[in-house]
Amino acid sequence: MVVASAPAKVILFGEHFVVEDKFAIAAAINLRAKVFADFNDSNFISISSDINSPNTIKIPINMIISGDIHGYSPSITPLLLILHEFSFKHHLLDRGVDISIKSEIPMGAGLGSSAAVFVAFSAAILKLYNVKFNLYDVIELASKGESLAHGKPSGIDATISAFGGILLYRRSQGFNRLNVKFNAPIILGITPEHRSTADMVNKVLKLKYKYPSIFNLIYDANDKIVEEAINALISSDINRLGELLNISHGLLSSLGISTLNLERLIYAARNAGAYGAKVTGAGGGGAIIAISNESTVSSILKAINDNGGKAIISYISDYGVNVDECSN
Structure with a gap:
């Protein structure tokens, strides 16, 4: 076998x-x-x-x-x-x-x-x-x-x-491949909402074609965030990486892909001690990710579960x- x-x-x-x-x-x-x-x-x-x-x-x-x-x-x-x-x-x-x-x-x-x-x-x-x-x-x-x-x-x-x-x-x-080590926990918060990735992509593109000059600035900002994130990963600066997650979520939210359930989990995770939290994936439901140190994991897991999500702890493989x- x-x-x-x-x-x-x-x-x-x-x-x-x-x-x-x-x-x-x-x-x-x-x-x-x-x-x-x-x-x-x-x-x-x-x-x-x-x-x-x-x-x-x-x-x-x-x-x-x-x-x-x-x-x-x-x-x-x-x-x-x-x-x-x-x-x-x-x-x-x-x-x-x-x-x-x-x-x-x-x-x-x-x-x-x-x-x-x-x-x-x-x-x-x-x-x-x-x-x-x-x-x-x-x-x-x-x-x-x-x-x-x-x-x-x-x-x-x-x-x-x-x-x-x-x-x-x-x-x-x-x-x-980024040859970096990241040992901090990545906490997932799963919402019960179902969504189509294709529908969410089309929704964002439709808005982008309506406001191209604005969206070009937002898209360029993403690349700056990624550049900063690479440096944060190389230096193992988890606090900086968390701040960048929060900024990235702000950009994604401006595209119209967040939901009340996602926002509730994101703010619950941040208030419970996460360095940063954001939607991951296409949005419209699905999951959020939060990063923290080990000492605040249990409080973040509880906060996500208490706010209607399913919390799962994971690590980089x-x-x-x-x-x-x-x-x-």
Whole structure:
């Protein structure tokens, strides 16, 4: 049996701005999705998940190879597309496989839950079939699933999940790993609100096209914040980083992506001792992040829970996708 795991992610700075070729900083966190894979003696791929597919689904191998993968749930079809691409590019699916998916990453909160599953899924299949591969092969396969699930993603989620650590990203320049250590806790506050990333992106772009001269200044300010944030990360200045999170949230809020629930959690975290707090991801719901020292973590967790959020403590994950073989 093969087991692969991949981390969730948070956007520290730059969400929405990346759409217009501005800088963003993303970080992997130690909430992970796991995929278990093993051969079976049938002609079926069997997929079970604890996320949103409680029943085991069996798909004939020949249908996956031919690309006849329509009619399944939106959570399963991207996985079948990954298998189809794998069979076309890497190794013919010639044996049945049992696949089990388990994840501790909240869904729909802007934490890259689907990308983590796709990355772990891709790595598990590559390893199971004993294909020689690198992280870019994993990302390429996972991105097939991401594109089907989310349209035209930036690529941040799959890349940070594969590599881990902290990455600087700009669409026209790609990714650069920031060789910095950040050991402070990152506290998540999850709201019950559901939103569409595509809808939020379109909402911001519509406003930007209406007020281009104003938005150009806001977007340029984002790059200045990212520049300062890199220096703060290099010098391990958590207080400065917190202040920059607060400034970044102010910019994001001006774009119209915050909600009353998000603001309530952000101010609760700050009042409980966080150095800084902001929305992370597309907004309109989802999650906030707050950074603090260890002494104030419990009070921040309580404040978030008391104000209607679900609080989770996390830390930067320096490693991304991980693959092991284990006995049944």
